[in-house]
Amino acid sequence: MFRNRVEFLPSFEFFEIPRSAYKDIYHLASYIFDSPSAKIEILKLPNILGTSLNFEFSGSKTEERILDHLGNTPNTVLELHDIPNGFDLDKQVKAHKPKVPEYMIVAPLQDAKGEILGILCMHDNKTISVDNRQKQAFKVLANQTVSLITLYQEEKRPLMAQTLVDNKNITLGNFMEANDSANWRFDTAKGHLWFNPLFFEMLGYTPEELKLESVDSWIDMVYFFDQDRFKDTWQKWNNNELLNNELECRMVHRSGDIVFVTIEINNSKINDAGKPILLEGEIQDVSTQKKVWEQIELINPKYTSVIQAGYNWMAIVDSDGTYTYVNKTLESALGYSSEELIDQCIFNLVHEDERKRVINYFSKFLNNEPFISKPFRYQHKNGTWKWIEILCANLMEDPMIQGVVINARDITKRVMENKEIKASEEKHRLLFNASPYPKYFLELDSLRILDVNNAMIQFYGYTKEELLNMNATDLRPKEEINKLLISLENYRIPKEIFKSGVFVHKKKNGELVEMDIVGQHIYIDGSQCILVTCNDVTENRTNQIAIEKQNKKLREIAWMQSHIVRAPLARMMGIIELFYGNLVDENEKIEMLDHVYSSALELDTIIKDIVLKSQSIISKENS
Template sequence: MKEKPRCLSFDKLMQYSPDLIFILDQEGILVEINRACSSLLGYDVQELIGTSIKDLVYAADLDETLMLLDAIVGGSKSNYHENRLVHKTGSVIDVSWTIGWSEEDGYLFCVGRSGAANLKAEYSKVKEDFNIGRAQHHELTEHASGVLDMLDTDGGYIYAGGAINKRLGYSSEELIGQNVFDYIHRDDVKKFKEAWIKLNNLPLLQVPGYRFLAANGEWRWLETILSNQRYNPEVNAIILISQDITEQKKSWVKTEDSDQRFRSLFENNPDMVVYENKKGVILDVNRAAETIFGFERHELINRTPSAIFPAATLPLFYERLQEAAAGKQVNFEAEIEFRKTGKHVLDIKKIPVVVDEQLVGIFTVAKDITAVRQSFNIIKKQANKLNTIFESLTDAFFTLDRDWNLTYINSEFDRLLQTNKKENIGRKLWEVFPEEKNGVFYRHYKHAMETGAAAHFEAYLSRLNAWFEVKAFASEEGLSVYFSDITNRIIAQEELKKLSVVASKTHNGVIIADKSGVIEWVNDSFTHITEYTADEQYGKSIIDLFTGAGTLQENARHAVSKIISSSFFEAEVPFTAKSGRELWLEIGVTLIKDTEGSVTRYIVMISDITLQKQAILERNQFIEVLQSSNQSLHEFTHVVSHKLRSPVANILGLTSLFNLPDIDNATKEEVIDKLGTAAHNLDSVIRDLNHVLSLRDSFDLEKTNVQFDDVLNRVILLLQDQLTQSQVEIRRDFSLAPSVYAIEHYLLDIMYNLLNNAIKFQGSEEKPLVEVYTQAEEDFIVLVVKDNGIGFDLDKHRNDVFGMYKRFHSHVGGKGLGLYLVKTQVETMGGRISVNSKNGAGSKFEIYFRKIDK
């Protein structure tokens, strides 16, 4: 230890200075102390020498004091300090210090002035005065700069002395008898009372600061020393020495306030704030930092960054720290993966704190921009996505702001309009297309922007000699516009118009349908043929038109697939005109494709082929008739060759008998007789043939409307004998079809033969009955002749029933020609005949006459 500095004046100073003078070494040990310590702190000089300042400083202030002393030793120029010391009695005294460091001595020189020092001195004096006597006391206190009040044990004023009361605006008389507690601020009463109670055990106590009501209603801050003189028989009161410290308090509050404010800013800052020294050791952190680091404050204080930050980021941090330590404000972003709280993106500021050109620490303020960064990334992605969408639009697309500036242009825009978006974005639309200013596009866009209504229009852009279909949607930002080149469509429409002019003049019906088969146009001939008007068909499906008019769904489907595969389809289809008239149409469907091969239209040509179709049907019917008659003729020749040959063979046989050696005359005569019979038979056959041939040759015989009743009456007349003989009953009913369009003579023959057969082949068991009646069917009138006779085996004779010279019954006479004739006659008239029969169960003949016959 160095030699204590000694000189006479120093000793005097130490003896008489009312301020505390401490000389401390670097460790805070008191090396020298003046006598004021006994009056201010209650210690003797010798008691304190060698002790540490730490023992004297009020615990709450100790750290700050030590830090400051360190700082001063470290070279800090800040040498003013306020703290509190503890009186030997335990009371706390505010002391304002001026501290100096002597490098050469290695000592700290501290001069402290007690805030209450003057009062204390005064008090001592007062105390003496008490001892002298009350009478003198009054005079003394009147002139004292301080205040002296005396209270009874309940706080009631016994004596209210001097200046302070005057300053507060009270006269002595006003206060006496009043209770001190009534004047103390509600919030400070507790503090005062605590001191009051403590006073029971202590002779002297300071109430550091409380608010006292002034006469003008203002609250003044007082600091009061309480002295318990109740046991002093001369006084028997509590003595108060008060000082108005309002002004100090105000300035203190201000300091406190700014400190509080700083503290609050620090603590409550939503950004994380770390205070560190130049080596990066953490001195303090705020709550936000705790949250982000995932540690509590006490776990962080005095730690280095390596405890918190991942190793990978440490170099960056130390580098930035050094920059900050060099006095530079540093700003940087870092993405840090914290062990406890995961990844954060931080916007970090390092601010060096320099006091008196000395770096005392570094504030690090970090803003958590994770969410911001994330949303930024999302926005960026969305923007990209939107861009992709706009680019991938097959339509051209651009956006305008409200000042007509182009804010977005996609590639299709450039392709269609042969522009370069890089040059045009940001420019006004009318700068890019000056010729369109006030044109049709402008008008539509303007309207859309002004009304907010979507615009949809087709317009011609003269610059490119092209047509565009445009859709524009207004928003707050401006206008989004989609457009596509429809020049081809417009050309196609024009062509359609031209085509329509041509097509309207043709006799064929023409239907033009769009690519989905919706009818766009029909010509007059279409209406003429189908009776459907254009207006009835516009917008309707072409498929529906045909299927609704008789074409099968299946055929329609087939047609569609055929068209698609071969671009052309032709068919003849039945078609019901609007009036219900049945038509046959020939339709030819042609597919129109655009240059890219997509279907744009169907053209359907229809022509009315009903007459041709009818002619064909008739021809086919005629061929059928011819074929059938050819077949009959074939059969006829075959049968005839037999039937003619039979009598001829007989004649040959009979004549050969004449050559027999033993023939007698009687035999000869017999043979001659039989030759006659044979010749007669031959004649009969030839006559039959002639008859049949004459029937077959009678196409030109005229048909008339013949009444069944009349014909039957005549037949009955012809068969009168047989009918009488056979007792056959005939029932008739022609009510359903009383007449038929036929050759009368044939009908008579037919009915004669059928009735004759019915009589011939009557059964033996039942009473013979023949029913003759007619039925009307859709296309035919049917004549039915039904008997209850012997019938025949239909299965066996199916092919021969109506054959020439066919007979099924050997016991009943006949040439086997009747039904053959019937059939021939029926067929000659264009009808047909059928039979149903069973052995022993009668026969039923049905003859079908065509109804519609010209």
């Protein structure tokens, strides 16, 4: 998959991008075209052109066709079929005689300014058929590839005013993992509890070392003196009493140390009876904040722990949030001078989506409630947004301070990195759902169906909820289950793409269909899974059987022509030879003519039978 150059496009150079990014693009293209033999190239424009297509170019005819397309219709993809080997190569390249693909599709890599950076090219050594939806998906993939290229080129540069990522549109959920927050989910019907790996890291374990599959096992990890409060809160959440949606408690680290966490419930799904069937939320490690909080005394050597924790922006505000002091670090980080901030309200520069929440937390803090930082966006002087996290110390009573000391740290980089992860997941999701082929994610150990695309729902006739409560055996008739289990054993040997073969599947209405199955390995939440792609080949198989039957009849006709027809014809020809040689006397002529007549009748019957069988085959082909 990774080569030094593309021999049939010698003037185009490879873009320098991380191997992992290239692999992501390769897999996404595989989802689009469903061709295991397809190859993907991410190529720069020829050096002589730069980003301009107006210079005269001397290269192969295929390259000229690509550049001509980019110059005239840069917003569309280009398809090339049946490219003759050696037909369009210049003299220098002809000597090498590179193998030219049977099929090629090219999408432009065009940046936000409209400049062409290069091309995204998929080629295959066999001719494939691509519909409009696949072309559109390939164009979307090209646009996402431009973002990956630009990010890679920018990653060593400092974060500037014109950032590639528009962080104004990030939701709070996008940075949970980047901000030491883990996800949890509880299925009340099955009693199944799930955490993402970050939660286990908080406690010093791996998911394999610590099996937490029930609420009771979770409670066992809670500090003994906090367990009753945890149970009371959990009981309320389980009764859909979500007025207090956050719990702070202590948990025990593997080392025996105490870890302070806040457990928040942010999603609850209920059934028709009003009972929760699914609870979801996040867990945030606030140990650092707690330790800093215990030590934060402004005029005290212990205050350096705040700086060491990265909270090196400092400001003092009054009870209304008006700045009375800012330090130099905050000035340089946000671009404002102290004169511009003093007497201004701190909340005016908070993003409008988070402003109400931040003001509410600040008000609670002034009423002596603990302040646990929730990240929010704060506006830089140049108009961009910084994600920040803050700690507060109420020193209103201090005669020297008379205000609230706020320490903040910039977490924009972590949030941006996490947004790229989320964006990549969303790209996979869009391409997964847009595929015309039924697809589903299968957990290899349990055979549970984890997710399905729209084509899967339409083809099999089940609702999404029904499919997610099924496993792979439910899609097969009983006699096919053993064949499935044998096939799945082969999947335990990791391969990027594995073609299983043809299996019989059963739709919801009982209809049996023959499906060609291709699987790709993927890990979801640490579990080995398979992305299964299904292709209905029932009609093809039926046609194949019909062709085999027709061929059998044609062989019978051929046999009749070569054997049955030959007998009466040979008799007739023998008698005619006797007449021709005047070897028949007058007494034998009548008998010989009777033999000729009977042989002619036999031959006529055979010919009619051949005609009837031929017409039968033709009528079945037309029906």
